[in-house]
Amino acid sequence: MIRYILGRVGQALAVLVVTFTAAFVLLQALPGDAIMIKFMSPEMGLSAEQVAEIRASYGADLPIWEQYLKTVGNFLSGNFGYSIQAGVPVRHQLAVNLPPTLQLAGLAFLAAVLLTVVLAAMSNMVGMGRLRGALQSLPSLFISIPVFWLGIMLIQIFSFQLGLVSVISPGPVEKLVLPVATLAIPISAPLAQVLMRNIDEVLAQPFVAVARAKGASRSWVLWRHVARNAVLPTLTIAGILFGELLAGAVVTEAVFGLSGLGGLTYQAVNNHDTAVLQAIVVISAFAFVTINLVVDLLYPVVDPRLGHRVATTT
């Protein structure tokens, strides 16, 4: 078991190292650089020597591999470098912009899971009927809605038409309702689809018939036998969808004018602010890898067969 955990953690670290390196190489390969953009403009009136001096102070004149090693060392000690555009440490920018995004993404993830469970439970509680058909077609509808459009529509309907949620100077909770919904609905769609299909598959298993033959009611069977079996493949999808969530958060922040990682990314891309971009990529990768590590570690807990295989193969 310990070897299984160590193996998974090792894999996660490897993914991080590769991501870090790939991001570094790609960012270096981009044409133009932030120092040029900021300091070469004519208003600054700096001479070529002065710009070179500035470059040297940022370490930008060193060979690539030396810069790479330096950046690795800095990241390991928690120093993400300086934003050239803003002239402040990246750490400070992250301290301001990361929490709101994490809050948004976390809440949206919870909301998506909740929505998924409610959809799946309802479609299996109502029996056969037309309602079940309608509920089961909801995920395909959700999945085909683009995030930006959904955000705008939610604002249109709930703020401007119905006046339920204010978008102009809203309260701290009110501010989050629509963005969370915008982000959660498209994420819940594939989750609900997978979960519903798995529930149907598990319901066809002989052990479900055996449970019914014991006298168990439909809902007893659903919660005590089907749920845990059906949730397994859904977990994997949930981990993968977390990446989608981060991408969606950037768009959602733009639509709702929220400050966060989205806005920071947008600025950094425009200004070729490689240090900021490098930090954002690494932090996103870290979040993604962590979530999937948690999923991997949850698997043997939910499915004893895996725990068994893990114990015998390691």
Next chain:
Amino acid sequence: MTAPLLEVDDLAIAYRMGDHEQRVVHGVSFHVAPGEVVALVGESGSGKTTTAQAVLGLLAGNGRIERGAIRLSGTDIAGWSQRRLDAIRGAVVSLIPQDPGSSLNPVRTVGSQLAEVMQIHKRGDRKAIRTRVLDLLTRVGLMPAEMRARQYPHELSGGMRQRVLIAIAVALKPKLIIADEPTSALDVTVQRRILDLIDELRRENGTSVLLVTHDLGVAADRADRLVVLQGGRIQEQGPVKDVLAAPASAYTRRLLSDAPSLAKPRLRRSVGGDATDLAIEVDGLTQDFPIAGGGAKTFRALDGLSFKVRRGTTHAVVGESGSGKTTAARSIVGFLKPTAGRILVDGMDVTTLRGEALRRFRRHIQLVYQNPFGSLDPRQTVFHIVEEPLLNFEPIAAADRARKVRDMIGRVGLPEAFLTRHPRGLSGGQRQRVAIARALVLGPRVLVLDEAVSALDVTVQAQILALLDELQGTLGLTYLFVSHDLAVVQQISDTVSVIHKGRQVDGGPVERVFARPDSDYTRDLIEAIPGRGMPVLASNPDSRAGFI
């Protein structure tokens, strides 16, 4: 006569298929007296399982009782709601299901699944239930019960899982147990012990049993009365002895004559020719598999298997699951590289063949698998399935290929119209004929049949066995017949190797091995064949009952 416990009266059941209803059970009537064992016997599609499901109120979602009554102790439960049925299921009527492999929830311990039936019907507090769980596990022979209760289904063998399911079925001492093919997924020796256990428990509690089975042998051994179903109609019913001694319907007579365990051993053609003309020679075949994660540790699946097969004869490799018989088949076909030993097929040493030579070798030896549903590509037509092997070897003209395919389809007894069909439009027996045609189209000399008739109904099985026999005669084929079914083996093969845990425990001509087995294991296997006590056998002097 005592009042019947279960009375099924003029029961008709239909399944909804798209916009029309298909009736599968047509006015079936029978009864089960208290303490009695009644067997519902029939082949797949006879409606026996549907009838049993209806008694439990567990028809598939598209099934519906059209008319008739199901009276349990005099009360008609046919029209009861699921909620009302929940109160009697598990407590008054219980189920022993067919497939112990998938009939237990894989993510819950067996103890919790046994306790569940008592929780649902609120029998006692946690402590009382726990004590009862341990008692029941002990009673069905799962010891130490404390440890077994904490185990998950995947940690138990098939027979042990079936014991758990039996414990669940008897936990609340129901009046009626519906046993739906309770042992068809198990090895014969396990089958016998499980059936003995069901017998004991039902005697202890005075429970009635409705035994659903396709195996006349099992029904004959275990039931008081037989109800023979075909196509959703009762062909005949009556006390076991009467039905077997003097079957009234032609269908029952056919079932009896096709059942391999009841038939007398077929007289094999005496094989003439050269006794040294060997098609297969296996010498000291040993196969080790690495144990996953076990480092250098290995598991010995086969240990020194040796036998010789004369050209044009059938050799059977018999064993229970896990015995190594399938490993042997795979090594001989060249799918596995043996750890040690020599395999000669048509004089070629399979173990030394590599690459192109190995590919060429496959023309000489072909494999037919057990599952006629999984081994055919559902998207290909029968023509393409049979044609495909030809495309893998030297190119021949399309017209020649078509001729060969047509010829082969005719040989396996299928009409030409089948060439354009897809596997889903074929029955199990027809699919297996297609699989045989595919194997034979390259003109191999040796055919390896891995449980090739095990998934088929007895009458279909008898037809396929007859086909194999005929093809052997006309094409001079040599068969290696891998099976767990001794009764079938006795009918089809000339020589046999019995393997147990990777070792050959018996071998030689079939008559000799069956009459005077060398090992206790073989004797056990032979004794476990169901249907040995059938009156037909006793009254039939030249049946094999004479020499066992």
